[in-house]
Amino acid sequence: xxxxxxxxxxxxxxxxxPAAEIKRRGLAGRVETVFQSFGFVPIDTPALEYAEILLGKxxxxxxxxxxxxxxxxxxxxxxxxxxxxxxxxxxxEHRAELPFPFKRYHIAKVWRGENTQRxxxxxxxxxxxxxxxxxxxxxxxxxxxxxKEALAAAGTPAFTIRLNHRGLFNRFLxxxxxxxxxxxxxxxxxxxxxxxxxxxxxxxxxxxxxKRAELIVKYVETTGNWDETLNAMTEAAGGDNxxxxxxxxxxxxxxxxxxxxxxxxxxxxxxxLDYYTGIVFETLLDGMPSIGSVCSGGRYDNLCGLYSKxxxxxxxxxxxxxxxxxxxxxxxxxxxxxYAELAVICxxxxxxxxxxxxxxxxxxxxxxxxxxxxxKKQGTQFAEAERKGxxxxxxxxxxxxxxxxVTLRDLQTRKNSAPLTVSAAIAFLKQNEKGTRASD
Amino acid sequence: xxxxxxxxxxxxxxxxxPAAEIKRRGLAGRVETVFQSFGFVPIDTPALEYAEILLGKxxxxxxxxxxxxxxxxxxxxxxxxxxxxxxxxxxxEHRAELPFPFKRYHIAKVWRGENTQRxxxxxxxxxxxxxxxxxxxxxxxxxxxxxKEALAAAGTPAFTIRLNHRGLFNRFLxxxxxxxxxxxxxxxxxxxxxxxxxxxxxxxxxxxxxKRAELIVKYVETTGNWDETLNAMTEAAGGDNxxxxxxxxxxxxxxxxxxxxxxxxxxxxxxxLDYYTGIVFETLLDGMPSIGSVCSGGRYDNLCGLYSKxxxxxxxxxxxxxxxxxxxxxxxxxxxxxYAELAVICxxxxxxxxxxxxxxxxxxxxxxxxxxxxxKKQGTQFAEAERKGxxxxxxxxxxxxxxxxVTLRDLQTRKNSAPLTVSAAIAFLKQNEKGTRASD
Numbered sequence: 001x002x003x004x005x006x007x008x009x010x011x012x013x014x015x016x017x018p019a020a021e022i023k024r025r026g027l028a029g030r031v032e033t034v035f036q037s038f039g040f041v042p043i044d045t046p047a048l049e050y051a052e053i054l055l056g057k058x059x060x061x062x063x064x065x066x067x068x069x070x071x072x073x074x075x076x077x078x079x080x081x082x083x084x085x086x087x088x089x090x091x092x093e094h095r096a097e098l099p100f101p102f103k104r105y106h107i108a109k110v111w112r113g114e115n116t117q118r119x120x121x122x123x124x125x126x127x128x129x130x131x132x133x134x135x136x137x138x139x140x141x142x143x144x145x146x147x148k149e150a151l152a153a154a155g156t157p158a159f160t161i162r163l164n165h166r167g168l169f170n171r172f173l174x175x176x177x178x179x180x181x182x183x184x185x186x187x188x189x190x191x192x193x194x195x196x197x198x199x200x201x202x203x204x205x206x207x208x209x210x211k212r213a214e215l216i217v218k219y220v221e222t223t224g225n226w227d228e229t230l231n232a233m234t235e236a237a238g239g240d241n242x243x244x245x246x247x248x249x250x251x252x253x254x255x256x257x258x259x260x261x262x263x264x265x266x267x268x269x270x271x272x273l274d275y276y277t278g279i280v281f282e283t284l285l286d287g288m289p290s291i292g293s294v295c296s297g298g299r300y301d302n303l304c305g306l307y308s309k310x311x312x313x314x315x316x317x318x319x320x321x322x323x324x325x326x327x328x329x330x331x332x333x334x335x336x337x338x339y340a341e342l343a344v345i346c347x348x349x350x351x352x353x354x355x356x357x358x359x360x361x362x363x364x365x366x367x368x369x370x371x372x373x374x375x376k377k378q379g380t381q382f383a384e385a386e387r388k389g390x391x392x393x394x395x396x397x398x399x400x401x402x403x404x405x406v407t408l409r410d411l412q413t414r415k416n417s418a419p420l421t422v423s424a425a426i427a428f429l430k431q432n433e434k435g436t437r438a439s440d
Numbered sequence: 441x442x443x444x445x446x447x448x449x450x451x452x453x454x455x456x457x458p459a460a461e462i463k464r465r466g467l468a469g470r471v472e473t474v475f476q477s478f479g480f481v482p483i484d485t486p487a488l489e490y491a492e493i494l495l496g497k498x499x500x501x502x503x504x505x506x507x508x509x510x511x512x513x514x515x516x517x518x519x520x521x522x523x524x525x526x527x528x529x530x531x532x533e534h535r536a537e538l539p540f541p542f543k544r545y546h547i548a549k550v551w552r553g554e555n556t557q558r559x560x561x562x563x564x565x566x567x568x569x570x571x572x573x574x575x576x577x578x579x580x581x582x583x584x585x586x587x588k589e590a591l592a593a594a595g596t597p598a599f600t601i602r603l604n605h606r607g608l609f610n611r612f613l614x615x616x617x618x619x620x621x622x623x624x625x626x627x628x629x630x631x632x633x634x635x636x637x638x639x640x641x642x643x644x645x646x647x648x649x650x651k652r653a654e655l656i657v658k659y660v661e662t663t664g665n666w667d668e669t670l671n672a673m674t675e676a677a678g679g680d681n682x683x684x685x686x687x688x689x690x691x692x693x694x695x696x697x698x699x700x701x702x703x704x705x706x707x708x709x710x711x712x713l714d715y716y717t718g719i720v721f722e723t724l725l726d727g728m729p730s731i732g733s734v735c736s737g738g739r740y741d742n743l744c745g746l747y748s749k750x751x752x753x754x755x756x757x758x759x760x761x762x763x764x765x766x767x768x769x770x771x772x773x774x775x776x777x778x779y780a781e782l783a784v785i786c787x788x789x790x791x792x793x794x795x796x797x798x799x800x801x802x803x804x805x806x807x808x809x810x811x812x813x814x815x816k817k818q819g820t821q822f823a824e825a826e827r828k829g830x831x832x833x834x835x836x837x838x839x840x841x842x843x844x845x846v847t848l849r850d851l852q853t854r855k856n857s858a859p860l861t862v863s864a865a866i867a868f869l870k871q872n873e874k875g876t877r878a879s880d
Contacts, residue, residue: 039779052445309444
């Protein structure tokens with residue numbers, strides 16, 4: 001006999017067991033329902049693409065994290081590391097077939113060979129939603145409203161969406177003659193929550209000088225209510241300008257829709273990535289800031305620059321499903337282990353067809369029913385159902401019994417019903433379900 | 441400026457555009473609802489695994505098709521090429537945490553670097569469902585019933601599930617002293633629909649002799665109704681035996697549940713794969729046999745043999761979602777391009793907050809509503825909504841209007857409603873939707 005292989009997953013990867021997967025699918029489903037309610041449409045793209053498509057001509061930081069290899073046909077290929085780059089390729093390739101503004105969502109796995117020390121995983125799910133082909137405030141606002149609605153529908157604990165405008169920050173940098181170093185400045189400011197004020201000052205002083213470093217830190221530390229903060233930022237940027245006006249318009253829209261309480265203006269939000277040009281935002285959980293942003297994004301003005309000469313701008317956001325799941329889990333009891341609400345007990349194995357016939361009547365009435373396939377002792381079967389979190393057991397008729405009457409057992413109270421017809425049992429469970437929902 | 445990169449996908453891969461993706465997600469959702477209604481639970485496993493886990497010590501046919509490479513840490517890894525091997529690894533690894541019999545489903549992408557000439561793709565979705573840890577006929581039957589229910593729920597055109605028993609075939613081979621060549625014989629018989637009777641005879645004659653080749657072809661060509669066929673097969677296998685009895689029990693269960701019409705017994709079904717030991721089955725579309733099997737599987741008695749010394753048997757099936765989608769598409773008109781049922785027309789861009797407030801009322805009432813974000817001409821916006829397949833347009837109040845009344849436009853009849861409150865508009869659409877459903 002050949003020697004055994006140790007069953008194990010790769011470092012940074014993990015299985016999803018039933019209870020976790022039920023929770024994950026529920027969460028993704030609730031988020032997706034919100035996306036659909038806004039008329040956003042789903043797309044899908046291949047997990048594997050030409051490396052050149054995903055990485056551009058360059059390489060750098062990203063490249064080290066990417067799963068890249070030569071396929072059997074000698075092509076230089078890679079697994080996608082986000083959903084934005086494949087989306088840019090998708091839009092450039094299908095531009096003639098898409099209606100603009102094009103509003104799409106994409107929920108899918110991505111892969112990064114990251115350092116796994118900080119509890120990061122190498123395979124995770126992103127939920128991206130973008131509206132491209134419109135530069136309007138209404139498009140920005142729709143993404144912000146969707147974030148708020150999707151996070152609320154997901155059952156996210158108290159959260160705040162922190163909003164800023166990259167253009168306004170650039171105006172400020174221009175005013176203090178530092179625009180030439182904006183990439184380094186953005187990267188430094190982005191690290192503020194992680195490395196703290198002094199370290200950021202050091203980084204900035206090295207790139208510029210101490211005085212301008214102080215000005216930048218002062219700018220990103222501006223506080224106050226929305227109007228005070230925006231006024232101070234506007235002044236620092238040299239007075240009224242279209243970017244400040246955009247933030248004012250968005251604030252007006254928030255007040256119109258009654259969602260202003262979920263948003264703050266925060267000049268320290270920059271999103272390190274170079275491609276943002278308009279609003280940028282992150283979402284922190286009020287009680288768990290250390291978990292990081294669970295939903296981030298912004299406006300960009302040239303999505304497809306690598307593939308097309310016609311610029312195409314848009315605005316979009318991405319929910320990190322795994323991070324959000326972790327946040328929700330930390331506040332919750334263990335979830336259900338099954339979808340089944342009823343277990344049909346097996347008395348005699350040769351009655352398997354009869355048991356499935358009974359179960360089918362429950363299933364088509366919207367009550368998921370698991371049929372037990374082995375005639376173990378009744379008590380053992382009750383215990384197995386209970387362990388799975390199934391509330392009800394159905395004891396089928398004895399073989400040969402003419403009546404066809406069944407018994408329902410409530411596994412919480414351990415009480416049996418009087419003998420019932422199957423229709424009466426279905427009606428009883430439907431009634432009970434309604435009662436449970438009403439008392440929630 | 442850097443030169444442009446041509447936006448394209450790898451050969452054998454493809455994007456899913458909104459209309460196709462809406463159809464795909466709808467199909468997967470309907471299949472999944474059936475799985476859940478049987479109390480099957482979802483799991484997920486990594487796309488990437490140790491190559492040794494996926495390929496065993498061997499290699500051979502499979503290896504040539506697999507995306508295999510060394511990751512940045514020098515590990516020998518591969519993309520999963522099916523969901524069965526990762527499931528075997530999963531069960532071996534988590535055996536102590538799982539309830540047995542364990543009934544799971546897994547809907548996920550798999551990758552194979554296959555020859556793409558025959559319209560095959562290198563990335564496709566499988567929907568697997570298995571029950572492991574029980575050898576009972578009830579477990580076999582549940583999988584067969586689920587196949588039938590899931591395919592029906594998916595809207596599959598007329599289909600027949602062809603059932604056989606690998607053990608019965610082995611008994612017959614033993615009886616004609618050919619059991620030693622069973623792997624070659626299975627592979628040859630499996631090719632019958634593709635290469636035809638004569639070629640199979642040639643293959644078998646080469647492996648055995650002409651007389652036994654004739655006997656085997658005669659066996660797999662046995663026809664008649666269920667009882668006649670099973671009786672002939674049983675006789676050829678040397679008389680009554682437990683495998684024939686299993687098929688008889690399953691037939692009884694089918695009659696009990698009223699689903700016998702969807703199944704035939706077919707001695708030519710062998711499923712080339714070595715690991716099947718009990719029932720095996722394939723599903724062909726009555727009107728499109730050339731599309732191949734859309735749902736296949738069988739019983740195996742040692743799922744985890746590579747990783748564990750304790751044998752664990754089960755029975756399972758796999759729906760090829762892409763193949764099924766192709767079958768359903770070929771009989772259908774183009775589907776919807778969006779989930780939105782209502783388009784909120786943009787009259788003035790600065791009213792974006794008001795428009796979203798109106799749309800939110802529809803969304804929370806279960807009517808997906810897309811807000812148009814650019815104040816193009818009304819006629820243009822109507823045309824855009826119509827092109828997306830949205831039936832209703834909402835013309836919002838003029839800015840500054842006190843009444844807050846809106847107008848609904850039916851984009852099919854091109855008629856406008858009288859001015860309505862938003863609540864009245866919601867009630868009207870709800871009523872209309874009910875009417876539409878009732879008249880379907």
